[in-house]
Amino acid sequence: DSGVTQTPKHLITATGQRVTLRCSPRSGDLSVYWYQQSLDQGLQFLIQYYNGEERAKGNILERFSAQQFPDLHSELNLSSLELGDSALYFCASSVEGARDIQYFGAGTRLSVL
């Protein structure tokens, strides 16, 4: 158990809908990262938050947004969903930055039908 908690484990929704994925980092970790992994693809970095502030952005679509709350949990919001958004979404956390080890949650599997 990495200590990073993601909910829900699995989401099934329809095109055009909006969903929210939730992540609780390890105790003491200030950075949260979101990744997307499509079937048999590598990890695509989406966005990083550090202590409530956006620190880095990757290939995140405009339809996607995230935030980190004062208690350090984070949410990833995906809107106007398309079939191609079906993927595994992982959250990771680290003490501070990318030179630190990132610990991953078990992921949320999103299926857009």
Next chain:
Amino acid sequence: QKEVEQDPGPLSVPEGAIVSLNCTYSNSAFQYFMWYRQYSRKGPELLMYTYSSGNKEDGRFTAQVDKSSKYISLFIRDSQPSDSATYLCAMSGGSNYQLIWGAGTKLIIKP
């Protein structure tokens, strides 16, 4: 050209063999090198973490960094079927210290 190149495989070897997994990179500023293991549809888990050049050993796993060649390796001795997974390399140390990921190599250990 990608910053980090990793052969996606699959790499299939018999049980008990020594496995060599590799990544090459182009950014000479990288200083932190990591190997993660990911079982099918599970979250990646850290296997090895090294700073700068040299070797690091942990049980059956050895991580090697050759900064002069911009090449990192992960060796697995006495490979087991339970080692079958995708192995991802990751590294950081550029201007913004973001972690850059390889595409992952799928490893299959045949009993």
